Amino acid sequence: MLIELTDIYREYVVGGETVKALNGVSLGITKGEWVAIVGQSGSGKSTMMNVIGCLDTPTRGTYRLNGKDVSHMDDDALADVRNQEIGFIFQNFQLLPRETSLANVELPLVYRGIPAKERRRLAVEALTKVKLESRMSHKPTELSGGQRQRVAIARALASNPSLLLADEPTGNLDSTTGEEIIRLFSELHGQGHTIVLVTHEPKIAARCQRAVRLSDGKIVGDGPGPDIAYEKATAA
Amino acid sequence: MSLRIDFVEGIVIAVKSLRNHRLRTVLTTLGIGIGVATLLAILGITQGMDTSFQKQLASLGSSSVYISKQPWVQMGNWWEFRNRKPLTLEHMDALRSQCTLCKSVVPMLDDNEDVSFLDKEMAFIDITGTTADYASVGGYETPLGRFLSESDNDNRSHVAVLGPGVADTLFPLSSPLGASIRIGNKPFTVIGVLSRKGKILDNDQDITVMIPFNTFKGYFKGHRSISIGVEVRSPDDMSAAEDQMSGILRRARQTPPEKPDDFAINKPDQLASTYQKLTGALFGVAVGIGFITLLVGGIGIMNIMLVSVRERTREIGVRRALGARKRTIIIQFMLEAMVVSALGGLLGTIVGLGGAKIISLVSPLAATVKPLTVVFGVSFAALVGLLFGIWPAARAASLDPVEALRQE
Numbered sequence: 001m002l003i004e005l006t007d008i009y010r011e012y013v014v015g016g017e018t019v020k021a022l023n024g025v026s027l028g029i030t031k032g033e034w035v036a037i038v039g040q041s042g043s044g045k046s047t048m049m050n051v052i053g054c055l056d057t058p059t060r061g062t063y064r065l066n067g068k069d070v071s072h073m074d075d076d077a078l079a080d081v082r083n084q085e086i087g088f089i090f091q092n093f094q095l096l097p098r099e100t101s102l103a104n105v106e107l108p109l110v111y112r113g114i115p116a117k118e119r120r121r122l123a124v125e126a127l128t129k130v131k132l133e134s135r136m137s138h139k140p141t142e143l144s145g146g147q148r149q150r151v152a153i154a155r156a157l158a159s160n161p162s163l164l165l166a167d168e169p170t171g172n173l174d175s176t177t178g179e180e181i182i183r184l185f186s187e188l189h190g191q192g193h194t195i196v197l198v199t200h201e202p203k204i205a206a207r208c209q210r211a212v213r214l215s216d217g218k219i220v221g222d223g224p225g226p227d228i229a230y231e232k233a234t235a236a
Numbered sequence: 237m238s239l240r241i242d243f244v245e246g247i248v249i250a251v252k253s254l255r256n257h258r259l260r261t262v263l264t265t266l267g268i269g270i271g272v273a274t275l276l277a278i279l280g281i282t283q284g285m286d287t288s289f290q291k292q293l294a295s296l297g298s299s300s301v302y303i304s305k306q307p308w309v310q311m312g313n314w315w316e317f318r319n320r321k322p323l324t325l326e327h328m329d330a331l332r333s334q335c336t337l338c339k340s341v342v343p344m345l346d347d348n349e350d351v352s353f354l355d356k357e358m359a360f361i362d363i364t365g366t367t368a369d370y371a372s373v374g375g376y377e378t379p380l381g382r383f384l385s386e387s388d389n390d391n392r393s394h395v396a397v398l399g400p401g402v403a404d405t406l407f408p409l410s411s412p413l414g415a416s417i418r419i420g421n422k423p424f425t426v427i428g429v430l431s432r433k434g435k436i437l438d439n440d441q442d443i444t445v446m447i448p449f450n451t452f453k454g455y456f457k458g459h460r461s462i463s464i465g466v467e468v469r470s471p472d473d474m475s476a477a478e479d480q481m482s483g484i485l486r487r488a489r490q491t492p493p494e495k496p497d498d499f500a501i502n503k504p505d506q507l508a509s510t511y512q513k514l515t516g517a518l519f520g521v522a523v524g525i526g527f528i529t530l531l532v533g534g535i536g537i538m539n540i541m542l543v544s545v546r547e548r549t550r551e552i553g554v555r556r557a558l559g560a561r562k563r564t565i566i567i568q569f570m571l572e573a574m575v576v577s578a579l580g581g582l583l584g585t586i587v588g589l590g591g592a593k594i595i596s597l598v599s600p601l602a603a604t605v606k607p608l609t610v611v612f613g614v615s616f617a618a619l620v621g622l623l624f625g626i627w628p629a630a631r632a633a634s635l636d637p638v639e640a641l642r643q644e
Contacts, residue, residue, distance in 0.1 A: 083559020
């Protein structure tokens with residue numbers, strides 16, 4: 001099991017009231033799966049993504065990632081886990097605007113302490129995988145939306161993480177470009193990558209091998225992508 | 237990730253960020269630079285004046301004291317000093333015969349008079365009446381001609397030894413030896429020229445004329461109290477010699493035992509401490525102003541770093557998501573602040589040293605800069621960067637990555 005969430009709670013105190021963004025979630029994802037996490041806004045899927053991505057820690061419950069209990073790690077250890085285990089892909093790409101594609105892709109490798117030469121080699125390799133070898137010295141502003149997202153995917157791939165974690169990866173793209181990106185995910189899944197994709201679009205979720213539906217911080221559906229994607233959200 | 241990589245990458249990021257905001261970098265650098273320049277110029281001038289003053293004081297001789305009725309530096313009741321018994325030749329004779337730790341004892345009188353040669357005249361020149369041993373007491377040499385002799389004094393000869401400043405002005409082309417100059421309206425034959433001593437503060441020691449003590453007394457009336465110049469046998473015996481002199485003079489002057497000394501044994505280093513007391517406060521204020529300028533520069537840095545952190549919140553979020561530790565972010569921003577400051581420090585050092593140099597060229601203030609001052613300037617600038625960079629850097633590092641990523 002790559003991801004093992006056991007009875008996860010994530011509570012926030014807002015204006016004196018406790019909000020349960022995650023209300024006892026248990027979920028297992030094995031290596032090589034392509035899983036969509038779907039739900040309406042406010043369903044807890046963003047919190048879920050932050051917890052899975054080790055950007056946030058659960059209030060209660062256990063999260064084992066690749067065999068390690070990461071639910072009670074300190075900040076430095078979490079930074080290292082993010083660096084080594086997780087490749088993030090964000091809705092708004094989150095590239096450094098003043099850096100070239102190559103420098104952007106190299107960034108996680110810098111934080112892993114890989115020497116410059118090897119870093120360069122791995123980054124070029126990753127950019128080639130997303131067919132951007134001709135855009136390596138371009139800055140994000142010189143690239144189209146689809147190209148930017150491919151740079152972001154290359155950045156996620158470069159450090160060879162155990163998990164690709166995508167947050168609404170097509171949210172800022174037109175449907176044709178979005179389709180290209182989904183096809184790229186499909187390819188990566190075919191190559192054995194584990195992908196967790198957070199989305200509110202049923203159409204995207206339907207393309208995934210498996211989908212998990214969240215509502216009010218609880219899992220209300222878990223099954224093959226096409227089955228779950230169009231299911232009507234029902235309160236638990 | 238190792239600390240070394242944090243620093244190497246931090247420098248790379250800092251330089252890139254500074255290059256990306258050229259105008260901002262230049263302005264921030266100027267802020268710190270001006271502070272460092274001010275501080276260095278002030279320190280340079282302070283040090284310069286101190287060293288030149290110490291050098292000047294050394295020219296008075298470290299083994300000589302000058303006894304007079306009133307101290308050089310008067311703090312206290314002027315009237316009390318004024319009403320003391322005059323210091324006379326008898327007192328000097330007592331010292332001469334009884335002071336075993338004294339090498340030479342000479343009488344001294346001072347006044348001012350116009351000095352002229354043919355059509356050249358110098359007004360209000362310091363005239364000293366003294367005897368042969370004053371050459372040794374005051375540390376004078378006569379590279380040209382000779383100093384006053386005992387027989388000059390005994391014969392009340394009308395001879396004069398000129399300070400080099402006087403000789404230069406009255407005899408720009410010819411040798412003054414043997415020439416007949418006038419002091420007031422009396423003719424004097426020049427027998428020697430003193431070596432150069434330079435200035436003490438604003439007082440040019442080279443503009444002086446020395447004549448025999450007895451000749452002086454015959455010419456300038458009304459000097460009731462003399463000064464006595466004493467050279468002790470060894471500077472190491474100075475305090476013992478002072479005690480001895482004090483005892484001899486008290487006996488000679490019949491000073492009651494319960495009263496303090498009614499004369500003053502003046503030492504050149506007293507001047508030094510007075511000088512330091514007088515100028516210390518002034519320099520303190522000047523250095524304080526320099527520090528305030530640096531402080532303002534530092535606040536400028538802090539301001540810019542806070543802007544930089546705010547502007548780059550998302551970048552910080554991205555870096556944290558991709559595996560940067562808090563430490564890495566802190567180091568990144570601290571280095572950015574320190575690089576700007578150090579640049580400013582370098583700039584300020586160059587400008588400050590140049591400024592001190594220019595000031596010493598166009599004004600009577602002497603400026604020397606010890607190498608340590610430069611090191612101090614640059615490292616102090618870096619320290620300012622460090623201090624004023626800590627808070628913005630800590631703010632950057634404490635950002636929640638999730639929140640930071642959400643920032644527009």
